[in-house]
Amino acid sequence: MTASWVVFILGLTIVSVFTIGRRAMPRPPFADRPLAASPQRSAFERIGRYIRSAFRQPADRSLDRSTGAGVVVVSALGLVNIGLGIVVAVGLWVRTMLHRRRRGLRDQDRIGAALGDVIDLFAVALLSGNTVGDAVRQVSEWSDTDIAEAFAWCTRQVAGGRSFSDALEQVPGLLGPQVRPLIAALVATERYGAPITANLAQLAVDTRADRRRRAEASARRLPVVLLFPLVTCVLPAFLLVTVVPVVIDTISSFDIAASP
DSSP states (O other): OHHHHHHHHHHHHHHHHHHHHHHSOOOOTTTTOOOTTOOOOOHHHHHHHHHHHHHTOOOOHHHHHHHHHHHHHHHHHHHHOHHHHHHHHHHHHHHHHHHHHHHHHHHHHHHHHHHHHHHHHHHHHHHTTOOHHHHHHHHHHHOOSHHHHHHHHHHHHHHTTOOHHHHHHTHHHHHOGGGHHHHHHHHHHHHHOOOOHHHHHHHHHHHHHHHHHHHHHHHHHHHHHHHHHIIIIIHHHHHHHHHHHHHHHHHHHHHHHHOO
16 A cells, blocks of 8 residues: 555655656756766656656656655655655655756746847848848857847758758747747748748847836836845844843833832
8 A cells, every 4th residue: 555655645745747758838948958078867857857857858857866766765764754755755846846847937037038139149240231040040140149049949940952942930939929020021031022021020029128118127126035034034133132131221211110
């Protein structure tokens, strides 16, 4: 019976983690690319990699570590106490969900912040007389953002024999919907020769306005974020420094006045 419960908890943990992985915001395949001197994989990461391969999921080292650690911890606790194993499995599920959601939002914010500059680079490259293919190659060399990495990926796909417009149409699936207007303008120019200068100028204006709205929304969230440390840290310290000495002096004066 205990073994059945352990198998059930392990299955629930693994399926939950990879379900979250499917629903997470799209990330570029190069977002987790290893460095030149990549460290050796840990035991948790090797376990998670084996399970990910069984589920045929894309490579994600962070997800491998989370899955491996969750499997080991839940299996150990499930052998000791089934209830504790279930609680830990649910906690890992919630933690992984929040972590991947925050990471996806950070990626989208980073892409949105860099998109305006990338559009300006395209405007400079295309106004200089370059074709769309040459402009994509030059932007991938001039910029160091995730968007530039995606365009470098397009260049490699074209070098491998793929149609340039087909490679460009895959970019929104890698970076998210924010780059879709830019990609649509580039594809229209590549396929049909549509004018793009006015479109790029309007896209740059819209992108910077959207970035300004994001910054204003973050500023409006700041008081809510500061509320917890203010109530738990600053306010008690203020009361301790200002109110407590007055209360102690008052009580001491009452004691002195009451003494014979």
